[in-house]
Amino acid sequence: xxxxxxxxxxxxxxxxxxxxxxxxxxxxxxxxxxxxxxxxxxxxxxxxxxxxxxxxxxxxxxxxxxxxxxxxxxxxxxxxxxxxxxxxxxxxxxxxxxxxxxxxxxxxxxxxxxxxxxxxxxxxxxxxxxxxxxxxxxxxxxxxxxxxxxxxxxxxxxxxxxxxxxxxxxxxxxxxxxxxxxxxxxxxxxxxxxxxxxxxxxxxxxxxxxxxxxxxxxxxxxxxxxxxxxxxxxxxxxxxxxxxxxxxxxxxxxxxxxxxxxxxxxxxx
Amino acid sequence: xxxxxxxxxxxxxxxxxxxxxxxxxxxxxxxxxxxxxxxxxxxxxxxxxxxxxxxxxxxxxxxxxxxxxxxxxxxxxxxxxxxxxxxxxxxxxxxxxxxxxxxxxxxxxxxxxxxxxxxxxxxxxxxxxxxxxxxxxxxxxxxxxxxxxxx
Numbered sequence: 001x002x003x004x005x006x007x008x009x010x011x012x013x014x015x016x017x018x019x020x021x022x023x024x025x026x027x028x029x030x031x032x033x034x035x036x037x038x039x040x041x042x043x044x045x046x047x048x049x050x051x052x053x054x055x056x057x058x059x060x061x062x063x064x065x066x067x068x069x070x071x072x073x074x075x076x077x078x079x080x081x082x083x084x085x086x087x088x089x090x091x092x093x094x095x096x097x098x099x100x101x102x103x104x105x106x107x108x109x110x111x112x113x114x115x116x117x118x119x120x121x122x123x124x125x126x127x128x129x130x131x132x133x134x135x136x137x138x139x140x141x142x143x144x145x146x147x148x149x150x151x152x153x154x155x156x157x158x159x160x161x162x163x164x165x166x167x168x169x170x171x172x173x174x175x176x177x178x179x180x181x182x183x184x185x186x187x188x189x190x191x192x193x194x195x196x197x198x199x200x201x202x203x204x205x206x207x208x209x210x211x212x213x214x215x216x217x218x219x220x221x222x223x224x225x226x227x228x229x230x231x232x233x234x235x236x237x238x239x240x241x242x243x244x245x246x247x248x249x250x251x252x253x254x255x256x257x258x259x260x261x262x263x264x265x266x267x268x269x
Numbered sequence: 270x271x272x273x274x275x276x277x278x279x280x281x282x283x284x285x286x287x288x289x290x291x292x293x294x295x296x297x298x299x300x301x302x303x304x305x306x307x308x309x310x311x312x313x314x315x316x317x318x319x320x321x322x323x324x325x326x327x328x329x330x331x332x333x334x335x336x337x338x339x340x341x342x343x344x345x346x347x348x349x350x351x352x353x354x355x356x357x358x359x360x361x362x363x364x365x366x367x368x369x370x371x372x373x374x375x376x377x378x379x380x381x382x383x384x385x386x387x388x389x390x391x392x393x394x395x396x397x398x399x400x401x402x403x404x405x406x407x408x409x410x411x412x413x414x415x416x417x418x419x420x
Binding site: 006007009010011013014015017018019021035036037038040041042043044045046047048049050055057059060061063064066067069070071072073074075076077078079080081082083084086087094095096098099100101102103104105106107108109110113114117118119126127129130131133134137138141142145151152154155156157158159160161163164167168171172175180181182184185186188189190191192195196201223228229232233236 | 273278281282284285286288289291292295296308310311312314315318319322329330331332333335336337338339340341342343344345347350353354357360362363364365366367368369370371372373374375376377378379380381388390391392393394395396397398399400401402403404405406407408409410411413414417419420
């Protein structure tokens with residue numbers, strides 16, 4: 001906390017990142033959007049002893065410990081994004097609300113693959129959600145970000161930050177081109193709880209269906225706000241227990257024994 | 270995990286607040302004086318939420334109180350909601366992410382070797398997770414919209 005060198009270094013990274021500003025360019029059917037937060041992340045990574053040697057072990061440990069609290073201002077802002085549109089969300093159609101349960105699809109796709117890859121408790125952090133800020137904060141509070149679960153959620157969070165926007169833009173144009181889904185359904189699916197990912201996914205759709213552009217953007221935004229509202233509770237009450245359960249099942253299939261008890265992995269909590 | 274008491278939390282939030290002000294001012298061209306009320310409100314919501322998480326029974330994490338408080342305070346019709354919304358318009362959502370990711374980047378340095386080892390697996394895993402949530406939601410939305418005759 002009293003590591004002033006760390007805070008000043010971070011302040012410089014932020015200033016440079018913001019001065020570079022937002023950059024967009026087209027890639028195939030999607031639009032690639034580069035935000036200052038991405039540059040800030042990269043500057044931070046490159047300050048490591050492995051690269052520019054700007055930060056020492058102590059700085060990295062301090063930054064890691066602070067992370068949970070640095071998220072709080074953003075979380076408060078997140079709530080204030082949802083509040084003003086709450087009446088709209090309440091009057092939204094049942095489809096909009098029920099499709100939220102589709103977000104549990106992360107567990108069914110993610111847990112088996114993670115166990116197959118040989119990940120242990122990292123699986124729980126990585127596969128219970130798409131690992132946006134609220135999920136990182138949740139895992140941080142429950143397990144600590146230095147734990148195995150914390151490494152898992154941070155891994156997906158970093159991948160999502162670096163590749164997520166690009167990936168969702170391309171994924172949604174491919175899904176639309178497949179012809180299986182109505183564009184409305186895809187617009188609702190785009191609201192995964194990340195404004196940039198949703199914007200990229202809906203952006204690809206509006207390029208393909210310009211006559212529906214307004215409707216698609218409205219569905220995408222409403223679904224995204226809904227994910228912001230329920231995402232955390234869904235993680236706490238449904239996705240985390242479901243991930244634990246699936247993890248046990250698939251762990252037994254792969255290794256033939258029950259996984260070790262949680263406590264053994266979380267002694268540093 | 271290292272836990273901070275409320276005084277330490279207060280000081281850390283102050284630092285993050287100042288950094289957010291820097292990124293908001295440089296990134297959005299909004300004069301920094303205009304962003305101060307919004308940031309102070311976010312600061313207050315965060316402190317109250319964290320304290321509730323610490324002291325209220327039920328084991329609900331502070332972050333859930335923080336999001337819920339932010340939401341309730343800005344619902345149209347709630348006293349003061351309009352004022353808070355007006356303040357929030359001066360605090361860019363994306364600007365608030367920049368300080369977090371700068372710290373995250375520095376923190377990642379610690380785990381770079383581990384990440385390099387599991388890196389490609391996490392990236393493939395992330396892509397499958399993204400496909401999972403997207404396709405899962407699309408299938409349900411498609412079925413319900415069809416059943417209701419809206420498409």
